[in-house]
Amino acid sequence: MVTRERPRPLRRRPTVSVVVPCYNYGRYLPACVQSILTQEGVDVDVLIVDDASPDGSAEVARTIAVDPRVQVIEHVVNQGHLATYNEGLAKATGDYLVLLSADDLLTPGSLARATALLEAHPEVGFVYGFSAAFNDRTPTPRTRATSWTIWTGAAWLRENCERATNPVSTPEVVMRASVMHDLKGYDSRVPHAADFLLWLRAAARAHVGRVNGVDQAFYRVHGANMHVQEFGGMIRDITERNAVFEILFTEEGDRVEPVRHLHTAARAALARTALSLACRAYELNDGGDELPERLADLAESIDAEARGSRLWRRYERNVRRGRRPERPPRLRRLADRVDRRVRWGWWRWRGIRV
Template identity: 45%
Template sequence: MRSVSVVIPCYRYGHYLEQAVASVLDAQPGVDVRVLIIDDASPDGSDEVALDLAARDPRIEAVVHPTNHGHIATYNEGLLGWADSTYTVLMSADDLLTPGALGRAVDLLEAHPNVGFAYGYAVRFRDDEPLPPVRTQARGWSVWQGSDWLERRFRLARSGISSPEVVVRTEVQRRAGGYDAKLPHLADTQMWMRLASLADVGYVRGVDQAWYRQHTSNMSLSFDEVAELRQAREVFDSILTHLGGDVDARRLARLVRHKLAWEALFVATRAHDDGRASDAQLDALVEFALECWPQARRMPIHHALRLRRALGPRVMSALAPVVPPARGVRFLAESRDRYDSPWEVAEALVRPGRQSVRFA
């Protein structure tokens, strides 16, 4: 039987735990699954939920920290100190796997021993909404050389992967080591790229592999945008250092610095369109863009931002029906790197809640 170790760190998410664990154990045929719940000293009784689940099912183990270790240390404890199956999944206690997700990913990994991890679509949903319907019939696989997949990440300046949809070959995870505590908000982005530097990457096409919950407690929604962009730059710089002489580091550095500058200007333009940023916040984003790419003032998106700010919110509101929104501009600008075919572009337009092959 193919075996998967699933590590579920938990901090104050005990009310989600039973649903998360059920998604791992009750609808994953064809794989032998073990689960480790690590409660990181939650103050809300999550530890009791974890221990109760472990007492009811021998496939579940629970560890309760007496003091808080932080999420990175908790990840590494489970991945490097406990996981011993052929494959490993790291999943937050507030996310869920879709039915059959593990079997679909393991099928790909078994067929391609050179692939270090496999992933797929992650359907995002709001905390106050029911689970959206998902697709469970795969249309096939895509397999990329790790170096090709890495270059796409540098072109996009992000991984686009949420995390619960990823199944990692445990041997490759051990070679990569643990998550980097110096990158608390983007350690996962760095990890996917570190894994891709060691092995090829696989993608399960045409299905939804996980549900990713969005709510006000998500760290990604409480993190300062400029600080996140700076950490993204640090992540990509660290990968270039890690890769050493195996790649054209200068070319990749130019790709990601140019994209990060564009991304900062895009974030500023979107925030201006939404009316949720002060002049000081917009100025900070422009300053970051110029740090990354001194020629950023020549970018069309910089001219668009300057025009928006000059006209002011009242005029821009009146022009809204004829001015392309920032999100639309991003879609067009990134479509070459985000999608493999015109079919995927069409799917992204009609099903915008799902991540794309190239974006993810």
């Protein structure tokens, strides 16, 4: 079940603990922490966990910690991102918890908007929203919420298993502390998809909320090449998302029993993603000679029924044509940009990826 309602104001000042993991992001730390300490309507405390950064981040953190609301943990030896996250979250004491990377920012009023929903709906385990991407200059944020969406945990699981995509960026998430402590943080078995597993496991325990119509955080983009990221990194991404669903449906037991059938839907969605990328690699004449075959093999290994699908037949037509696209790559890329823009708009509005 999914409901929408008008936002309500906070009735008290909840405490929010914000964990800021940092590795070589000392130059971003002051702005990040300032975006937390200036939040209105809530009482905040900040825990910076520096993972043995060689860039002087610890010194920057100690300077910021003159504010009594800020504490610092300094690693002598680098422990990796997930261990750093989990250490900070385990020490957090607020009513609600946030994990905010040192290079990201909260928008004004973000925590009050999210905790207002959590306070009004104690059945909700975590709240998210929209994170606006930026590079060096932050855009002007939208700060007036238009509505709240509340999903039952089963409904949110259904939406995201059927699509097998992660609709949550991370910096905008505010989680109830009791839920996070029950989850015990991020799972190191899926280091590149641990956030997705965390959201799914939280939805198996509680309802999910979203603040609509606003920018809850700013997510910094560091200029990674999108084609390299999409085609080169998607094999690992799809493989880890498949592992996420294996863990969820194998280990959560009775918590996911009402939606256990969605494991089949998740496998089918991941196979479609792999085949779509294999076709696009051919049609855009991109990704190298072996990548389409590797993606097709991955699709079949995840879902054996993928071989008889319409996407598989499209892939086979591309194989027969070789590197002779059915349409010029320029037109294909234009169609891709339009498709991505439509999908992005849907996600921004509804909070679920398509």
